[in-house]
Amino acid sequence: MKVITARKYGTPDVFRLENWESPSPQKNEIRIKNHNSAVNSGDWRIRKPDPKAVRLFFGILKPRKPVLGISFAGVVDAIGENVTKFQIGDKVFGSAGMQMGTYAEYFCIKESSVMTILPKEISFSEGAALSFGSLTALDFVQKCNIQKNQTMIIYGASSSVGTAAIQIAKHFGAVVTAVCSVGNFSLVQSIGADYVMDYTGFHSEPHNTTYDIVFECVGKSSISSNLKHLKKGGVLVLVGASFKEMFQAAWISLTKGINIKFGPISETIENLNFIAELTRKGEFKVVIDKSFPLEAMSAAHEYVEAGHKKGNVVIDITN
Template identity: 75%
Template sequence: MKVITCRNYGASEELQLEDWEIPTPKENEIRIKNYKTSVNSGDWRIRKPDPEIARLYFGLTKPRQPVLGISVSGVVDAVGKNVTKFKVGDRVFGSSGMKMGAYAEFVCIPESAVITILPKEISFSEGAALPFGSLTALDFIQKCKIKENQTIIIYGASSSVGTSAIQLANYFGANVTAVCSKGNFKLVESLGAKSVMDYEEFHSESHKKNYDIVFECVGKSTIKSNLKVLAKGGVLVLVAALFKEMFQAGLLSLTKGIKIKFGPIAETIENLELLTKLTKEGKFKVVIDRSYPLEKMAEAHNYVEAGHKKGNVVIDILD
């Protein structure tokens, strides 16, 4: 089978196409013939690594797992003898989590992983794009205990997490303001943003409004600038916070009593199934910016790392 490996930390050139033996599933695993995967911000950060402290988890001198990628979308083609949840031929999608390994034509994953049936109404490309941004957005929105008619401003609203957060905040009844570049105004409005502004307006002195939830998706604004527009008793969400921001946020929470949500998310099968239901019913749209063949993985990484994508970037592995 074809896989993309990252055997050393560094630039996208470290991503190389290799031929591996097709793996055999263990007793509790399913093997997925992987039609599509995706590239997200977490992928390129692991590759570099960024921040350097990530080496403590992913490998000190080189990636412990040379095959990156967490999103799988394909068909079950073999099952271990103890598997009861899935059968050969099932269309499935979901996340391999920190085990990664999704940049490959075949992936073996425990049946207990965050994997579920992919309905016929959802394409393999949509299945590959769903897990990362939408699971992240949903987990953080749940942590905010969002209520109907609350106000939320989403910074980086055209990103994978942002496009998901707009729709999910709407689903829970909030009034959404989106912050993105002017070229993406129509996109975020089509997803349910009631008002929009660009980054310059967000940071301007004329921006006086306060919001119940400030939802920072991309890690490109300071905690100080976000707190300026946070209503008293509100919640600040830092989706892309690195260690420095996490430390600062933790200190503010302890000393000032400010509610700040950050850190790793909890991927759950319940949340994936909710997202599946909403997508199947047409209440949630998976935004796909562009697709690349597996052999162009380095190019896809460069595009995602540049920080200008709209929604998700999909990798076509098999037809």
């Protein structure tokens, strides 16, 4: 089988195409013939590594697991003897989490992992894109406990997390202002944003509006600039916070009593099923910017790391 490996940390050109033997599932595992994966900010930060503390979790000198990749969508083609939830031929999608390994034609994963059946209304590419930005956005939105007609401003609204957050926030009744580049205004409006604003407008002096929820998706605006637009008693969400910003946010929360959400998300099957059902019913649109073949992983990572993608970037493994 074909796999893409990163046997050292570094720029996107560290990736190599290799041929491995297909793995065999353990007693509690299934093997998936992978159709699609995706590249997101978490993937390139592990590869780089950024921040350097990534090495503490994934290998000091080089990645302990040379095959990266978190998201997947494919078909079950072998099962372990103790597996009960899935059968050969099932179409599935989900997240491998920090076990990674989805930059491959085949991989094995525990049946208890965050994955579920792919509804017939959802394509493999959409399934692979769903399990990163959507799960991240949903977990943070749930933490905000949105009430109907509350106001929410989303910074980096055309990103993978941002496009998901717009739609999930609207589902729960929020009034959403999307902050993104002018060229992406029509995109964010098409998926439900009530108002749009470019980055210059957000940071301009005349912009003195405050919001119940300030939702920062991309880690490119300062905590102070976000707090300036937060209503008293509101919630600030820092999806892309650095370690330094996490410590700063924790200190502000402790000393000033401001509600700031940050840190790792909780991936759950319940949330994956929730997003899948919204998508199946046509109430959630998976935004896909580009698709790259598995062999073009370096180009895919370079594109995503540049920070200008709209929604998701998918990896096509079957062609």
